[in-house]
Amino acid sequence: MxxxxxxxxxxxxxxxxxxxxxxxxxxxxxxxxxxxRPRAKQDLAIAGSLNFGLYxxxxxxxxxxxxxxxDHATFAWLCDVYVGRTDRGKxxxxxxxxxxxxxxxxxxxPRITLATTDAHGMYEKAGFRALAAPEQWMTLGLADPxxxxx
Numbered sequence: 460m461x462x463x464x465x466x467x468x469x470x471x472x473x474x475x476x477x478x479x480x481x482x483x484x485x486x487x488x489x490x491x492x493x494x495x496r497p498r499a500k501q502d503l504a505i506a507g508s509l510n511f512g513l514y515x516x517x518x519x520x521x522x523x524x525x526x527x528x529x530d531h532a533t534f535a536w537l538c539d540v541y542v543g544r545t546d547r548g549k550x551x552x553x554x555x556x557x558x559x560x561x562x563x564x565x566x567x568x569p570r571i572t573l574a575t576t577d578a579h580g581m582y583e584k585a586g587f588r589a590l591a592a593p594e595q596w597m598t599l600g601l602a603d604p605x606x607x608x609x
Contacts, residue, residue, distance in 0.1 A: 464554040469516050472562070477512050478521045479505060485524065485541045491576070493539065504539070511562075513542075513555050522546040525555050531566045537573040552578070556585040 464470060483501045486493035493501075504526065513523035523542040529535035537559055542552045563571055575582060590596060 463550065463557055464513075465549050465551065467516050468513055468522065468551065468554070470511055470513050470555060470558045472509060472511055474505070474510055476514065476519075476521075477505065477510055477524070481521055481543075482524050482539075482541075485543065486539060489544070490539070490541055492574075509562075511555060511559055513551055523551050523555050525559055527559060527563065527571075529563070529566070529568070531568075533569060535563050535566070535568050535571040537571055540573075540578075553581050553584055556582060560585050 479502060482505070483496070483498050486501060487496045487498075488494070507528070509527040509529055509531075511525040511527070512521050513525075514521055521543075523546065524539060525537065525541075526539040527535050527537055537556070540552065540556060542555070560571070571587075573582060573587065
């Protein structure tokens, strides 16, 4: 699914392969944007999204995860991109984001958005850029604390 995926890894959108326990652990304990996220909420997020798992080919062990909220026609939001601590530094995050972008290209979406405080460079390599007109975008977040400290 990705030309830049390191040897020995594979990416799948098969929801049956996802390790939901591991994904919840990663996000709720180690991802600044999802700390404390309840398991039931994570399960709902997975069920309502296009999910990408990145796996070690030989063992099938999940090494990374990304999720896309999309209508497959006009909009997509890339979120919950996470690479397990033991697999970082191998280019897996970039390969995963590239695979997501490649998969969504077939939908001919006018935009794919994301939010990050610390991985701008990785996303830029996959073609993401800052909003051209941020003054046109708004957010409604009942739990939105405003800009994340970064």
